[in-house]
Amino acid sequence: MKANYLICYDIANDRRLARVYRFMKQNGIHIQYSVFYCRLKWEELQWLKNNLKDLIDEKFDDIRIYPLPSDLKTIVMGCGDRVPEGVSIVL
Numbered sequence: 001m002k003a004n005y006l007i008c009y010d011i012a013n014d015r016r017l018a019r020v021y022r023f024m025k026q027n028g029i030h031i032q033y034s035v036f037y038c039r040l041k042w043e044e045l046q047w048l049k050n051n052l053k054d055l056i057d058e059k060f061d062d063i064r065i066y067p068l069p070s071d072l073k074t075i076v077m078g079c080g081d082r083v084p085e086g087v088s089i090v091l
Contacts, residue, residue, distance in 0.1 A: 001041065002039045002040060002041050003039070003040065003041075003042075003045075003067060003068075003070065004037070004038075004039055004067070004068035004069070004070065005037070005038045005039075005040060005045065005065055005066065005067055005068060006031075006035065006036075006037060006065075006066040006068055007024065007028060007035070007036045007037075007038055007048075007063065007064070007065050007066075008034055008035045008036075008063070008064045008066070009024075009034050009056075009061070009062065009063045009064070010034060010061065010062045011034075011056065011061045011062075012057070012060040012061055013057070013060065013061075016055060016056055016057065016061060019055045020052065020055050020056065020061075020063075021034075023051060023052070023055060024036045027048060045065075049065070
């Protein structure tokens with residue numbers, strides 16, 4: 001069963017930041033500068049965490065993974081009215 005996650009990061013080094021960004025771009029939906037949305041099975045989440053751990057320096061970098069409710073309702077305010085690439089809206 002898949003669950004929703006918000007993955008946020010603060011990477012101290014530009015080279016590591018680029019690596020984390022490229023990796024996350026392949027595995028999630030880019031929401032804001034250092035924030036991605038992912039819908040993952042438990043095994044996929046473990047794989048993602050292991051790969052991210054290899055890309056960062058734990059002494060300087062910070063990655064947070066927040067589980068989201070399954071009945072996710074999003075509120076967008078300000079200039080965030082655009083739909084992220086790869087997302088389809090069905091009405």
